[in-house]
Amino acid sequence: MAVAEREGEQERNSIKERARLRLRECDVGDKFSSLPLPKASVLLPLMVRAGKLHLLLTVRSMQLRRSPGEVCFPGGKSEAIDKDEIDTALREAKEEVGLQPENVEVVCRLVPGIDKMNHLVTPVVGFIEDTFQAIPNPGEVSHVFVVPLEYFVKPLNYKTLPYKTSSGYSSRMHCFTYDDDEHKMSFKIWGLTAHFALFLALVIFGKRPTFEVDYDLDNLISSSENNFMNLYASLYERKKSNL
Ligand SMILES: CCCCCCCCCCCCCC(=O)SCCNC(=O)CCNC(=O)[C@H](O)C(C)(C)COP(=O)(O)OP(=O)(O)OC[C@H]1O[C@@H](n2cnc3c(N)ncnc32)[C@H](O)[C@@H]1OP(=O)(O)O
Numbered sequence: 001m002a003v004a005e006r007e008g009e010q011e012r013n014s015i016k017e018r019a020r021l022r023l024r025e026c027d028v029g030d031k032f033s034s035l036p037l038p039k040a041s042v043l044l045p046l047m048v049r050a051g052k053l054h055l056l057l058t059v060r061s062m063q064l065r066r067s068p069g070e071v072c073f074p075g076g077k078s079e080a081i082d083k084d085e086i087d088t089a090l091r092e093a094k095e096e097v098g099l100q101p102e103n104v105e106v107v108c109r110l111v112p113g114i115d116k117m118n119h120l121v122t123p124v125v126g127f128i129e130d131t132f133q134a135i136p137n138p139g140e141v142s143h144v145f146v147v148p149l150e151y152f153v154k155p156l157n158y159k160t161l162p163y164k165t166s167s168g169y170s171s172r173m174h175c176f177t178y179d180d181d182e183h184k185m186s187f188k189i190w191g192l193t194a195h196f197a198l199f200l201a202l203v204i205f206g207k208r209p210t211f212e213v214d215y216d217l218d219n220l221i222s223s224s225e226n227n228f229m230n231l232y233a234s235l236y237e238r239k240k241s242n243l
């Protein structure tokens with residue numbers, strides 16, 4: 001291996017090692033797995049490119065019934081054959097972008113979210129090779145692109161909107177617009193996908209973003225779990241009030 005190549009490899013490894021340590025502190029394991037909601041998982045695929053962490057995202061096919069054309073992570077609903085949330089994320093990533101499970105180093109599961117259909121959506125974080133060439137399944141995915149993870153704490157084009165779920169939980173909706181030089185395209189990342197990307201960036205960088213967030217940044221883990229539990233509780237408050 002040439003000297004420059006070896007130095008590049010060492011730099012990549014040290015960036016990954018720092019991120020791994022931070023992520024392991026935030027691993028929720030199976031803490032939320034027994035909640036009685038239908039389940040889905042997404043894979044948050046991290047890679048090191050040009051000395052920086054990047055996140056791989058997809059654009060959903062216009063042919064899909066749900067959320068066509070929206071940016072999301074590879075992922076989908078749990079199936080009976082899946083042993084856990086990690087299995088679901090890896091199976092879906094293989095189906096949607098041709099990522100082989102053996103080429104993913106799974107690091108952790110982060111605090112889940114809840115989507116419009118009241119699925120419990122678990123984000124699974126994993127490292128993939130920077131050389132990965134996605135093979136989008138055209139029925140489900142129209143584009144695959146990567147964004148520097150730092151963009152989610154220091155965006156150039158960002159707005160926030162007040163957001164209230166149908167169960168009455170109030171939060172803010174983050175909307176990032178990313179101009180991708182590689183594809184000469186502009187992508188809008190918002191909603192649940194933006195929520196997960198932002199949380200991942202907060203965990204890994206541990207610094208204050210350039211905009212307001214609904215977390216206590218000095219107690220990131222407990223405040224993210226509290227936010228989730230409040231959202232989850234709102235579903236039941238609503239059920240009770242409908243009785
Ligand atoms: C924690 C506290 C705060 C949290 C909230 C803060 C605010 C956040 C704001 C929250 C705002 C919330 C609102 C927003 O975020 S809206 C904002 C923007 N959108 C998003 O963020 C996307 C969020 N959604 C997702 O990530 C996914 O929908 C999830 C992961 C939830 C489900 O996964 P997914 O939907 O990907 O499921 P799937 O992959 O199993 O299946 C998809 C479909 O594909 C069909 N299919 C399968 N194979 C093929 C094939 N070969 N050829 C053709 N079709 C094929 C299959 O039958 C299925 O069809 P159907 O059954 O759907 O019709």
Ligand SMILES: [Mg+2]
Binds near residue numbers: 074075096140
């Ligand atoms: Mg999917």
